Amino acid sequence: MSVSDTDPVVRIEGLTKTFARGNVTALQDIDLELMPGEFVSLIGPSGCGKSTLLRVIGDLVEPTAGSVTVNGKPAKRARADRDYGIVFQDSVLFDWRTVAKNIGLPLEMLGWDRDKRKQRIDEMLDLVELRGFEEHHPWQLSGGMQQRVSIARALAFEPALLLMDEPFGALDEMTRERLNLELLSIWQQLGSTVVFVTHSISEAVFLSTRVVVMSPRPGRIAGIVPIDLPYPRGVETREETRFFELVTQVRELLRSRGEHLLPEEELGLLEAPE
Amino acid sequence: MSGLIVTPSVGRRAARRAGDWVPAAVVFVLAIVVWEGAISAFHIQQFLLPRPSDIVSTFWTNRHTLWPAGWTTFKEALGGFAFGSLGGVLVATVVGRFRVVGNALMPIAIAANAVPIIAFAPIANAWFNPLSSTSKMAIAGVLCFLPVMVNTMRGLQSADPRQIELMRSYAASELEIWRRVRVPTALPYLFTALKVASVLAMIGAIVAEYFGGAFNALGVLIRSDAQILDFQTAWAGILVASLLGLALYGAVVLAERLVVRWTPATREA
């Protein structure tokens, strides 16, 4: 990567997004910079546009106004260069492909040859601890395993940027906490930049270097909380006083905007454009 | 680990699969016994419903006429099946690329599907040489075309939008999205339609023959046997038609098993 340490990986300036259908302002005047190696969580109630923001970074949704640059180039160019990997809430695995072939999908798109693919897939299987399952089909795996395949797929081509849209939202708490730990160790091994959308305050605090709190209608940045918990973080991190202080701080910020966290329901209009 | 997978040994799986067919075999034997018995018990006239044993023996004595006739009809059905299905897939592929055209065409296709197309068999016979196999192939082909086209189009359009979004995150071209997402999604739909079409093709060929065809065709043979009240031979002809229809259907099911290995149907097996 030719990006120097001082240049931001993602730079968002004056971003506004309105959806013509329903005349909804999903995002308004967003300014944000993400530095290399950061782990940034976007948190906020339903309809605050956090998923839309993630999709604008990935050039899956076009902004109405403002600019987004990724690795110093326009988002569209960055997508064409395959600069980022993405993980959705549902694993979005292809039923007709085995685990190995699902992980290899982006590599096929990049035109890697068979041997090189095989080698990388094996590395990824080790990374997400799914050795022995390469010939299984997605429906033979549990939800947590499916999501690990999805993460392996996103990381397979070593993108400098990883976009994650509530990747553990559909999992039970125990699986979620274990995958949190796995994700942190993977992130530390690879040193990539992560944008992580979540509903869970404790998850955001536990994982991130910074937590971006958003408020809804229209979607704005309500405040940014730097998380100064030391890495590596582990099970005991969740029991530290500082952890609770930071959780409270994020919660207060969310509450001060006069909005309560809604249940898991999403505004389909905002979260699923097209 | 939450995802414990039980993979039964190959031998056990084969045994279980064979076990699945035991009830069907029992029903088959029982049906034959009841059929034979009922004819003796209730003195059902032979010309209406012959014994299964008589049908089989009639088939055997007439095998030199029945089998070639069946083959003639089968070739017509196969030709119609191939052309009709291929046409259906092609039209769906081309039209499915343009959503607007597809949406406009769908109601027309559905309406056309509600038309008793078999009624057009005599016209097909008038268009082509009635003694040739072309007219039968044409009817079988049109019968196959519609369900295959409608289902393929539906399948191509029912791709998961999130999978398409993922492909777009890889900057995939439309062609790549089509190849890697749309086609695999459409395959189960296609095979559902092909199974329907395989049955329709055989029926279409036989009905078309009813309105006139070369004498060595199954439809003509069954009709003339029924007209002279030789029901035993007519039933033997029906047996041949069913066996050939089942063979075509079975071939499609087999192809589905080989190609579509990931759907619930194959999951159960």
Add this chain to the structure above:
Amino acid sequence: MADAAVASPVPRRAVRTAAIARAAGRAGAVVAVMLALVGLWELYRWIWSSAGWTWPFVVDSTSMPHVWTILKAFGQPAQVNQPALINILLHKSLFTAKEAVVGFGLGAVIGFAIGVVLVHSRLLQRGFLPYIVGSQTIPILAIAPMVVVWVNPKLPGPFQGWGAVAVIAAYLTFFPVAINTLRGLQSADPRALELMRSYAASRWTVLWKLRVPSSLPYVFSAFRLAATASIVGAIIGELPSGLQSGLGGAILNFNQYYSLEPQELWATNIVAAALGILFFSVVVLLEKAVVRRAPENVA
């Protein structure tokens, strides 16, 4: 339903006006499609006959009569001293429709019953399902003469003659209904089944309160297929039974005069097509009235 009411604070009258506009648009589309088909027909005729092409078949006024020749045939008697063809054809389609409706009813009841019985036993499914599928590979036209000879003498007076044809229509109808009823009854939400079990509900209660309601979208989707199938069955059934009162008889009859008067067979087939589409539409309307929730990909 409730969502729609919340989402659109538009007055009811506006909604109705919009519905009327939509219906008008749809009717306009139908007319446009008809005109386009007529145009294509005449264009094809003109190109092929003026270029002298003979593939795939020779185009002349016998193989492809002019649209207006066919339309004119509707208004004229097919034979001297007879009412206009359209009158005769309408009578005949009424007769065929009667066979089809009775066959449809019979097939639907039998198919539904088979589905209900099979859903309760995997053993029975294993035993009978292969033959239910296999039954459709038996060429219906081929067994029609036997059915006619066999069924007719047993029928009471008012069903004489056409009753056997209805049985043939039922033979084509029962299959999709049986298969989809079974699938629909099996589609009941397993959690709802557990809930019913927690009430200690009897099989009968589970069937009527849970399984049947959840099967309706599937059943109606089968009815749509069955509507067409029953018309096909009625027309095919008339062919070997020698009945002259229905469309099948008319097709057989006009087929013999095709080289002289092709427009009459065409006219008959157009009526048959219209009957098929009409019956299908009736079932779709019925479905809209009964099943509020749109089924997804139930085919």
